[in-house]
Amino acid sequence: MSKKKIAVLTSGGDAPGMNAAIRSVVRTAISHGMEVMGVYRGYNGLISNDMKPMQLRDVSDIIHRGGTILYTARSLKFKEPEGLAAAVENCKKNDISGVVVIGGDGSFRGARALSNAGIPCIGLPGTIDNDISCSEYTIGFDTAMNTAMSMVDKLRDTAQSHDRCSVVEVMGRAAGDLALKTGIAVGATYIIVPERQFSLDEVIERMERTRQSGKKHFIIVVAEGIGGVDEIARKIEEATGIESRATVLGHVQRGGSPTVRDRVTASRMGYHAVQLLEQGIGNRVVAVEHGKIVDYDISEALNMKKTFDEELYQVALDISI
Ligand code: F6P
Numbered sequence: 001m002s003k004k005k006i007a008v009l010t011s012g013g014d015a016p017g018m019n020a021a022i023r024s025v026v027r028t029a030i031s032h033g034m035e036v037m038g039v040y041r042g043y044n045g046l047i048s049n050d051m052k053p054m055q056l057r058d059v060s061d062i063i064h065r066g067g068t069i070l071y072t073a074r075s076l077k078f079k080e081p082e083g084l085a086a087a088v089e090n091c092k093k094n095d096i097s098g099v100v101v102i103g104g105d106g107s108f109r110g111a112r113a114l115s116n117a118g119i120p121c122i123g124l125p126g127t128i129d130n131d132i133s134c135s136e137y138t139i140g141f142d143t144a145m146n147t148a149m150s151m152v153d154k155l156r157d158t159a160q161s162h163d164r165c166s167v168v169e170v171m172g173r174a175a176g177d178l179a180l181k182t183g184i185a186v187g188a189t190y191i192i193v194p195e196r197q198f199s200l201d202e203v204i205e206r207m208e209r210t211r212q213s214g215k216k217h218f219i220i221v222v223a224e225g226i227g228g229v230d231e232i233a234r235k236i237e238e239a240t241g242i243e244s245r246a247t248v249l250g251h252v253q254r255g256g257s258p259t260v261r262d263r264v265t266a267s268r269m270g271y272h273a274v275q276l277l278e279q280g281i282g283n284r285v286v287a288v289e290h291g292k293i294v295d296y297d298i299s300e301a302l303n304m305k306k307t308f309d310e311e312l313y314q315v316a317l318d319i320s321i
């Protein structure tokens with residue numbers, strides 16, 4: 001009897017720890033007697049049949065690397081019926097009986113479509129945004145937070161030397177979790193996130209209040225979902241007379257060697273995904289719940305609403321005085 005064969009791909013924005021997840025999928029599959037294909041550039045590789053068999057040593061020396069050795073893409077073609085049909089045909093041609101898709105919500109929609117078309121897929125949450133509703137944690141989040149923190153620490157040095165205000169935009173798409181946790185870690189005076197109503201008057205009032213107790217430099221963290229850091233910095237300077245500078249951290253947050261947390265979570269999630277495919281189970285998203293690895297039906301996962309950590313936001317407000 002021929003061996004069961006599965007495939008693995010990375011899709012959407014890359015995230016540190018994706019390589020650790022690929023490694024775990026490949027090694028788990030092989031140690032459980034399966035074969036694995038590595039698919040290049042997300043769903044585009046399924047459509048164009050751009051894939052190759054992965055052996056144990058193909059994933060050596062990658063656990064510590066950022067990015068993804070399989071490359072990634074946001075495939076528009078896959079959203080078309082012809083793209084999906086070509087992907088299904090290539091899976092069948094290559095005897096692929098299941099696919100592990102490492103990415104975000106958009107990638108999971110693709111995984112659902114492929115599962116419904118007869119190729120069982122398992123989604124692994126890989127994004128620096130930590131915006132997957134069914135999971136407490138996404139691969140790449142911890143590394144991105146640490147990168148953002150060390151960048152803002154550097155900005156603090158110069159803001160402190162000049163008695164300035166540094167207004168910093170942190171990534172996260174529509175989610176404010178990266179901004180919130182980075183903001184707390186850098187001791188921001190104010191954290192502006194899409195999940196909370198914000199008024200610039202309140203930010204300025206807080207700056208004035210802390211100035212009265214002796215504060216001379218300020219860090220304002222702004223989530224990407226709010227944006228407009230140049231405008232915010234200009235208005236702060238106008239209202240307070242404190243010289244203000246805006247910085248957009250940008251894609252630096254997506255790179256770098258993954259932290260312990262990202263490597264370990266990715267390894268655990270990859271292992272779980274292969275176990276599901278081994279049993280012929282598809283159409284699931286792997287998630288972290290109370291620290292444990294669990295899985296959800298993809299539609300159920302996509303319909304869940306991400307909760308914002310209001311309690312933590314209150315902590316940030318109370319201690320940034
Ligand atoms: O989803 C990860 C992310 O880095 C978001 O934080 C950001 O909004 C987006 O991707 C940027 O996408 P791109 O790399 O296509 O510019």
